Amino acid sequence: MATPARLVGVGVFVVCGLLLFTVGLFMIGDRQMAFAKKFTIFTEFRKITGLQPGSIVRVSGAKAGAIKAIAPPNVPGGKFRVEIEIAEELHPLVRMDSLASIETEGLVGGGYLGVGSGTGASPTAAAGATIASKEPFDIADLMQQMGDTIVKVNDTIQKVNDTIDEMKGDVQRAVVSGADTIDVAHKLLVDVGGDVKKMTADGARLSADAAQIAETIRKGEGTLGKLVNDDELYRRATAVATQADEIATSARQVVEQARKTLEGFQSKDGPVEGMASSLKQTMDDARKAMSGFAETMEALKHNFLLRGFFKDRGFFNLADISPAAYRQGVLTSDGARHVVRVWLQASQLFEPAPDTPAAERLTAKGKAQLDSSIGAYLDGLATGVLMVEGYAQTGTRDGEYVRSRVRASLVRDYLIGKFSLTPQMTGVMPLGRDSAGSPGNEPWDGVALAFFEAKETAKKK
Amino acid sequence: MPSLSTIDRVGASVLALFEFVGALSTFGARACVEAFRPPYEPREIARHLYQFGYRSAPLILTAGMAIGVVLSMHTRASLERFGAEAMIPAGLAIALIRETGPLTAGLLVSGRVGAGIGAEIGAMKVTEQIDALEANAVDAFKYLAVTRIIALMIAMPLLTVLMDFAGIFGGYLAEAAVSGMSWSLYFERAFTYISYSDLIPATLKTIVFGYLIAVAASYLGFSASRGTEGVGEASTRSVVMGSMLIILSDVVLVKIIFFFYPAVSG
Amino acid sequence: MTAVRFDNVSKRFGALAVLDAVSFDIAKGTAFCLLGRSGTGKSVTLRHIVGLVEPDSGTVFVEERDIKGLSRRELGEVRTHMGFLFQNAALFDSMSVGDNVAFPMRRHTKLSDGDIRERARKKLADVGLEADYDKMPGDLSGGMKKRAGLARAMALDPSILLVDEPSAGLDPITAKEIDDLLVATKRGGTTLVVVTHNIPSARVIGDDFAVLQEGRLLVHGTLEALDASEEPLVQAFMRSQGGG
Numbered sequence: 001m002a003t004p005a006r007l008v009g010v011g012v013f014v015v016c017g018l019l020l021f022t023v024g025l026f027m028i029g030d031r032q033m034a035f036a037k038k039f040t041i042f043t044e045f046r047k048i049t050g051l052q053p054g055s056i057v058r059v060s061g062a063k064a065g066a067i068k069a070i071a072p073p074n075v076p077g078g079k080f081r082v083e084i085e086i087a088e089e090l091h092p093l094v095r096m097d098s099l100a101s102i103e104t105e106g107l108v109g110g111g112y113l114g115v116g117s118g119t120g121a122s123p124t125a126a127a128g129a130t131i132a133s134k135e136p137f138d139i140a141d142l143m144q145q146m147g148d149t150i151v152k153v154n155d156t157i158q159k160v161n162d163t164i165d166e167m168k169g170d171v172q173r174a175v176v177s178g179a180d181t182i183d184v185a186h187k188l189l190v191d192v193g194g195d196v197k198k199m200t201a202d203g204a205r206l207s208a209d210a211a212q213i214a215e216t217i218r219k220g221e222g223t224l225g226k227l228v229n230d231d232e233l234y235r236r237a238t239a240v241a242t243q244a245d246e247i248a249t250s251a252r253q254v255v256e257q258a259r260k261t262l263e264g265f266q267s268k269d270g271p272v273e274g275m276a277s278s279l280k281q282t283m284d285d286a287r288k289a290m291s292g293f294a295e296t297m298e299a300l301k302h303n304f305l306l307r308g309f310f311k312d313r314g315f316f317n318l319a320d321i322s323p324a325a326y327r328q329g330v331l332t333s334d335g336a337r338h339v340v341r342v343w344l345q346a347s348q349l350f351e352p353a354p355d356t357p358a359a360e361r362l363t364a365k366g367k368a369q370l371d372s373s374i375g376a377y378l379d380g381l382a383t384g385v386l387m388v389e390g391y392a393q394t395g396t397r398d399g400e401y402v403r404s405r406v407r408a409s410l411v412r413d414y415l416i417g418k419f420s421l422t423p424q425m426t427g428v429m430p431l432g433r434d435s436a437g438s439p440g441n442e443p444w445d446g447v448a449l450a451f452f453e454a455k456e457t458a459k460k461k
Numbered sequence: 462m463p464s465l466s467t468i469d470r471v472g473a474s475v476l477a478l479f480e481f482v483g484a485l486s487t488f489g490a491r492a493c494v495e496a497f498r499p500p501y502e503p504r505e506i507a508r509h510l511y512q513f514g515y516r517s518a519p520l521i522l523t524a525g526m527a528i529g530v531v532l533s534m535h536t537r538a539s540l541e542r543f544g545a546e547a548m549i550p551a552g553l554a555i556a557l558i559r560e561t562g563p564l565t566a567g568l569l570v571s572g573r574v575g576a577g578i579g580a581e582i583g584a585m586k587v588t589e590q591i592d593a594l595e596a597n598a599v600d601a602f603k604y605l606a607v608t609r610i611i612a613l614m615i616a617m618p619l620l621t622v623l624m625d626f627a628g629i630f631g632g633y634l635a636e637a638a639v640s641g642m643s644w645s646l647y648f649e650r651a652f653t654y655i656s657y658s659d660l661i662p663a664t665l666k667t668i669v670f671g672y673l674i675a676v677a678a679s680y681l682g683f684s685a686s687r688g689t690e691g692v693g694e695a696s697t698r699s700v701v702m703g704s705m706l707i708i709l710s711d712v713v714l715v716k717i718i719f720f721f722y723p724a725v726s727g
Numbered sequence: 728m729t730a731v732r733f734d735n736v737s738k739r740f741g742a743l744a745v746l747d748a749v750s751f752d753i754a755k756g757t758a759f760c761l762l763g764r765s766g767t768g769k770s771v772t773l774r775h776i777v778g779l780v781e782p783d784s785g786t787v788f789v790e791e792r793d794i795k796g797l798s799r800r801e802l803g804e805v806r807t808h809m810g811f812l813f814q815n816a817a818l819f820d821s822m823s824v825g826d827n828v829a830f831p832m833r834r835h836t837k838l839s840d841g842d843i844r845e846r847a848r849k850k851l852a853d854v855g856l857e858a859d860y861d862k863m864p865g866d867l868s869g870g871m872k873k874r875a876g877l878a879r880a881m882a883l884d885p886s887i888l889l890v891d892e893p894s895a896g897l898d899p900i901t902a903k904e905i906d907d908l909l910v911a912t913k914r915g916g917t918t919l920v921v922v923t924h925n926i927p928s929a930r931v932i933g934d935d936f937a938v939l940q941e942g943r944l945l946v947h948g949t950l951e952a953l954d955a956s957e958e959p960l961v962q963a964f965m966r967s968q969g970g971g
């Protein structure tokens with residue numbers, strides 16, 4: 001029979017068990033804010049990676065509530081409607097311009113829904129309102145974007161090239177129609193042609209970069225790609241895509257303007273006032289967009305995920321290459337590039353500076369020589385590297401080294417300025433008196449422009 | 462012909478198996494029906510609850526704490542690699558509450574209580590105490606089996622909750638020894654990722670465990686053959702059957718839980 | 728009026744025919760002694776009377792009712808009018824001796840717990856166990872268990888008392904006291920069915936006697952009839968002096 005002592009035991013057991021169970025329920029309830037006053041808002045996502053009903057919601061990082069329900073879209077490509085319950089006390093932070101995003105807690109943590117605190121200017125989100133959302137980062141999306149970018153850039157290059165060809169034809173016709181405008185038109189064509197050509201070359205390189213990045217991501221997708229939710233990478237890739245759009249637009253504008261200008265020359269009334277200057281303006285904009293694009297691409301390449309890849313492909317930081325390593329052929333060792341050198345004598349390039357005779361400066365003749373030397377390689381530079389090698393044969397060892405460096409730097413700075421070369425792709429290499437491979441193997445005093453061209457580009461020539 | 466006799470023997474054992482399953486199911490179903498007919502024998506249920514619950518609590522608490530310590534060391538080893546030490550309490554609590562707690566509590570109870578039920582009823586059977594109950598106009602099935610089944614169905618989820626908490630506490634001890642984390646922070650973190658759909662179904666499913674353990678053990682006790690050997694056999698088979706039924710039913714139960722709470726599987 | 732009637736009752740356990748068309752009547756208020764060698768089916772016969780065993784064929788009537796045809800509730804009702812001392816006492820070893828005796832009263836009467844205890848104490852005193860109320864069955868000797876079992880069987884003052892070897896394992900003095908208790912119970916109007924090997928005690932208690940042999944009643948009648956029997960087995964039995 002059940003004695004009182006036993007009944008006490010049973011009582012203790014049952015009460016303890018139920019009590020602990022209740023504690024558990026309250027812990028969960030507390031987490032989901034089950035017992036706080038709440039209000040409901042909505043947001044929508046195309047993808048709900050890692051979210052599920054019951055997932056935590058944080059407002060500006062503070063535990064705020066839970067996802068109550070997720071209604072799937074009824075058409076493909078539609079958005080999931082997410083019902084969010086948020087504690088009333090955090091209501092003042094949730095504004096109509098608050099942005100909902102899917103976040104993960106730590107590297108391998110579970111997903112939660114983050115709601116950014118809105119701005120004071122915007123009204124608080126009323127119960128039942130729908131706030132904007134930021135789609136979650138997705139490797140597949142990124143791949144798609146990179147792919148689109150490549151297509152877009154290639155498209156633009158094609159179009160621009162076509163237009164330049166057309167314009168050449170137009171100029172020919174202009175020559176026939178009116179002899180007095182010929183000079184102006186020709187000058188314009190040279191101006192525009194150079195810039196557009198430069199943009200085309202940049203575009204080609206960017207397109208190649210984009211392809212490489214996409215490839216890297218694709219390769220990494222199975223392992224690191226899935227594990228790492230790299231927001232920065234995503235942001236950059238998105239920026240690349242957006243800028244590709246901008247470039248395509250400005251390139252098209254440039255071409256359009258150029259065509260209009262030409263038409264103006266061809267018309268009987270002569271050139272419309274200000275047309276040439278407006279063309280210049282467009283051209284500047286386009287160049288700016290292009291350099292921004294190049295920067296983004298560069299940053300992307302330095303992203304930790306992709307760094308290894310670019311290193312493998314020989315994308316060294318040129319400033320980090322030592323003369324010894326350079327001599328051993330680091331830039332050609334992977335077999336992707338071959339080198340062509342143009343040797344230039346110091347006497348043809350430099351003159352002593354008027355105030356400090358020890359220092360040298362480029363002469364006008366030297367500049368012209370450089371211009372003509374680089375002309376043939378400008379196309380190849382889109383995907384290649386230009387290394388300005390400096391040589392000096394007089395003075396002490398250290399003196400030679402410094403002089404060779406100064407010479408190379410002078411040339412590099414001039415070329416970058418004149419031809420808008422990518423600084424990261426244009427290096428200096430002080431080699432002192434070590435002038436192996438010079439014409440006739442003579443000790444060389446001056447510089448050599450070493451063009452490291454991608455093999456494919458070289459083949460096409 | 463030896464082959465024919467082999468077939469005969471296989472056939473006989475298959476038949477015997479079906480007979481066993483049939484008898485066990487009938488027994489279990491009868492318990493469900495009888496549970497709702499008076500008399501309800503609350504005193505007996507309380508007595509068994511004392512035996513199965515209160516008296517099992519020390520075992521469950523000790524084992525739970527030990528499991529908590531071990532699980533904590535394992536989760537630490539794997540989460541440390543990702544630099545996710547902060548997730549240790551949550552990882553441990555999820556593992557404990559969802560599966561480890563219910564299943565180990567079930568297996569321990571099957572060992573302690575299942576064996577006890579099998580031996581006790583078996584002994585009553587072979588010493589004619591069951592007949593004596595019947596001769597005293599007491600429904601022995603109700604009095605012995607149904608009360609135990611109900612008591613274990615009540616005790617099992619409570620023991621599971623004890624195990625869960627003992628495990629979390631054990632995990633805390635292991636964690637505190639390494640990082641000196643405070644109990645309140647640990648406890649708070651432990652419940653970071655637990656939702657109702659983790660705790661409630663996983664705890665309530667042990668009611669089924671309790672039912673299965675008690676039904677199997679009672680049945681084997683009731684069908685104990687004469688002699689003390691029969692008692693020992695009933696006891697041993699109760700543990701084996703109980704553990705097996707728990708593990709097999711767990712497969713189905715987890716699937717059912719996933720069906721009704723899809724969130725749990727995600 | 729008959730308290731118990733067997734009508735052509737047959738019972739087999741596998742190949743073993745324990746009872747083979749056995750018929751007998753036990754009149755109300757009399758004592759029926761069932762004799763027979765070990766393993767002949769005496770205990771099985773008693774079990775038939777409380778419905779723990781069902782006959783393969785034939786009918787067992789208790790107070791004129793066919794036991795087999797009763798619902799569970801009716802059977803329970805009939806059983807509360809019967810007391811059964813099992814051959815090995817069959818005390819509930821999860822309860823104390825006193826609780827064992829109180830058990831039938833707790834289940835089937837509305838008496839207060841105090842009254843039940845008092846009555847249980849009295850029943851135990853009847854069998855000489857007044858000091859052992861709080862002992863557990865495991866702590867009792869075989870004879871004490873037997874007596875406690877008898878106290879439990881008599882707890883509800885049954886109208887039919889079935890006892891399986893009541894004096895087995897008892898010293899002659901205690902055995903005599905048990906015999907006296909049974910005789911006194913019979914005087915109180917209770918029908919006794921006694922299985923025993925102890926002929927002197929049977930002579931004191933019994934009104935009717937039967938000897939079971941190979942599934943049949945070898946003889947059935949009064950003491951005189953058995954004493955006069957020509958059967959060697961019956962003669963051997965009647966001449967024996969001791970035993971359980």
Ligand SMILES: Nc1ncnc2c1ncn2[C@@H]1O[C@H](COP(=O)(O)OP(=O)(O)OP(=O)(O)O)[C@@H](O)[C@H]1O
Binds near residue numbers: 745769
């Ligand atoms: N439940 C059962 N299953 C199988 N056989 C049984 C069962 N009950 C009794 N028997 C067999 O029936 C026969 C009669 O048994 P029973 O217990 O009635 O003998 P008994 O006359 O009481 O003997 P004893 O004087 O030794 O107590 C025995 O051979 C016994 O093995």
Ligand SMILES: [Mg+2]
Binds near residue numbers: 769770771814891
């Ligand atoms: Mg017997």
